[in-house]
Amino acid sequence: MGVMRRLLIAGAAATVGLAGAAQAETPKYGGTLNFVVGGNAPSFDGHQESTFAVIHPMAPFYSLLIKVNPENPSDPTAFVCDVCVGDVPKATDGGTTYTFPIVKNAKFHDGEALDAHDVAASLNHVMFPPEGVLSVRRAMYEMVESVKATDDYTVVIKLKYATAAFVPALANPYNWIYSASKLEADPNWYKTNIVGSGAFKLGEVQAGASFTGTKFDDYHVEGLPYLDGFKAIIAPKQSLRVQAIRGGRADIEFRSFPPKSRDDLIGALGAEQVNVQESTWNCNLSVSLNHNFPAFKDPRVRKALTLAIDRWGGSKYLSQIAIMKTVGGLIYPGHPWARSDEELEKIPGYWRDVEKSREEARRLLKEAGYENLSFDLVNRNVDQPYKIAGTWLIGEWKKIGVKASQRAVPTGEWFRSYRETKNYEAAVTATCQSIVNPILDLANNLSIDRSPQNYRDYINRDLDAVYDKAAKATTDEEAGQYMRDFEKGILDDNAHYMIVLWWHRLIPHRSYVKGWKVSPSHYLGQTLVDVWLDK
Template sequence: MLRSCALLTGLAAALALPAAAQETPKRGGTLQFAISGEPPNYDCHANSSFAAIHWLAPHYSTLLKFDTANYPKILPGVAQSYEVSPDQLTYTFKLRPNVKFHDGSAMTSTDIKATYERLRNPPQGVVSLRQASFEDIAAIETPDPLTVVFKLSKPDASMLANFASPWNCIYSAAKLQQDPNFPKTNILGTGAFKFVEHVKGSHWIGQRFEDYYEQGKPYLDGFRAVLLSGAPMINAMNGGQIMAEFRGFSPAERDRLVQSLGEKVQVQESGWVCKLDILFNTAKKPFDDARVRRALSMAIDRWGGAKNLQRIAFVKEVGGILRPGYEFAASKDELAQYPGFSENIQAAREHAKKLLAEAGVQNLKLTLTNRTVAMPYTPTGLFVIDQWRQIGVQAEHSQLETAPYQASLQSGNYEAALNFACDFMDEPNLQLINYISKDQSSLNYGNYIDRKLDELYEKQKRATSKDERKRLIREFEQHLFKESYTAPVIWWHRYIVHDRRLKGWHITPSHYLGQDLVDVWIAQ
């Protein structure tokens, strides 16, 4: 009891945000922090994991960027202003005149054009994972060194946000011309920090770039990121060796740090654009029957689960296909209309049993394929299995390493699987693409074709009014849950514990954002 009280008091103190706005940032200091993974290469365009962007972001700039203190507001990056034509087919960016690469060369519209040409139409041997995001760009024009114009073939509701994506690092046109794969093995950006060294398997060092285009920034002299995870990372925080880790902590880790460090640490928390869905392999019986899939979805007590699971895993919010709290996400009342989201779980389970009986399925036994990653996959997998048990369905928990897990999903060698998806922002185009037909999306592992979903996806993507887009998204969600190709479980919740002296860093719902460290400073 006393321990709980102490922990609660500590948490309250840790969560109490200081009046950061009133504090004047101070220059100097080196930020030492942890990152729990390493990238395969240094190319932002070819990576999609936090284990890449957390190392790379401080070295690069983007055309626009997210205002992490006021997410999802967009701020200028190397562009000092931008204009979107009324038909949403032309985006004109005026660039800052004082942007330099770390080798001293000036950044111009030619570099922006070369970067975006590489993103949308990568040359042979170059990997661009954002090709689909920029497929609507028909032409890129550079009328003068400080103006760049993107002409689109069709309006795309997510285009502005895509220009603010941290993955679209600006590269030097001259270097790309010499070697299109230059960024894979070299780091030359216009970001706030120059690259110093990367000792593989150990650490990464960045040093303040004196010619950074935002005057007076960055505040830090440099940073040192150390490859650390699990208990050693928590120990390092306890011992004051690192000031933060920016992906996320489990509730147990957060509590341990708050208990041991008290007011020395600050906790920031937020919803997370990461979700866990149950996928059903519709190519396998009985999962080809929507009634069976719906029954399995309805058996899950999401509301009760969220209340209990959040104590042990970084999951918290109940939601549909978009993050709860996001402007286009379903409200609680709207969710209640979908199968599987009723708070009356007894009635839902009775209905689920009836559906199974109607489908002629008795004593259903299945295998739930899951990852071996403990947090939050294992507790969530166990929770789902227990929920199914309550309608008489027996599930075996098959936890696989990442490669065999992905191979199982790819090859369709599974019955039901706990799948994850994380994005750099709340954006229906990014989140809905997981659910459209297999021949339209490489992320559809459910092996189904549903032209209605494809059509609704395309329509919402092209919608130029917010209301219209929202309506189309609801229709998409309604149809998806009626068919129950997938059953969302619980959305992730992000906790960041950092040294209280660390200032200027703001949590957002994405662990890919806000890692350029431009505004971060250390109160000595």
């Protein structure tokens, strides 16, 4: 894949000026960062939750074993130690053993020393949760055999098989390090309490309203953080979050705003007062076709529907009104394994000549006997980007004579219809991941009896075999090649799944906020360790 495309996709081009400027400037100490969060956290336990509303206000309180490189969060393959020493260790024993030396100066905010037993207990809490404890990401660690503290400052993780999926999975931003003694006393203690070892300690929680953090003087990285503290203000209404930045009540929002809000902020405050950081988002907008619906059992019909979509044109126009932009396949477009534009253009549905594409779609529908196809498209009753995309897709399909009726329903019903009851014909769906980890991210395309996340409900043993080779490949190159074959099998040969466009993160913030760099996910890079205020 071209280096330029990767740079552009990862948002580096959008932030390079800022990064360059930040490097030239000397960080200043002090100040309080105010930011708005568009959701209310469920419990406080990151191991048990999966929403950004937990990450944004609470990540600054915690450390991780390893994390995405804060210097270059756009690179989906770069990881660094947080409470381990040196670089992320290379695997030994044929790729099945990782040995992590743990820092000796880390402390929890209540004064308790952090050691290898805390790290092991925390990872076991995620990977092998005790009875009665929920672990949302447990299934991501099927490759892990054991996590042990071999002494006070060494953690050894043994895998059942070598896999390129492990290190990114370990860097998951929810894998907060908890105190082993607290977990032992009550494995659910962290649901209602916050005591971490991150750069900030808890100030005050106003349930449903705000979280404040103050600088932790004993943070294990000398000289950090720069800020005296932060305040996370919960503000579910997007228009208010925009006005809060405009009116000086907040400095930044870390999830994303639609293009219109970015333009409004720049218009109101002027380009000098607002910096905008952008990145392709590790979230894609997709269409799931229920393979049990008679028409969608036929791969020709599925292929016709994907052929009808003008992704390149859609990217150009939809990106002006919605949080979608990048054309891509199944693999995150900024990842080294992802297809280049030239390679994508060979896959049906990605051809540049949209008329040729639609002609082929009509031919396939006629051949399959579904010239007057009509179906129900269930969608989430949320504008950005679901309903915008749904409305646009209906127009695209209409151009090949297909009639789709959009049914926008509340979130719970939407999930239930396509995930639980599978009582749907077609659905606008979305997949949002934190760490870019193609092997795990694409597991939802395995056969239904292998992956309950396969909401299309199909079985394809040939593709399962290709995936297994990728998952157990011992080198990145080998894994990458198999994943690309797997991707082609899903998108091209069988048209099992349809990626419409990848989401696009737009973070307009006050220009005095420095040191924060956009990443491919709104879950990453939220410890605020490197953030400082130039005012």
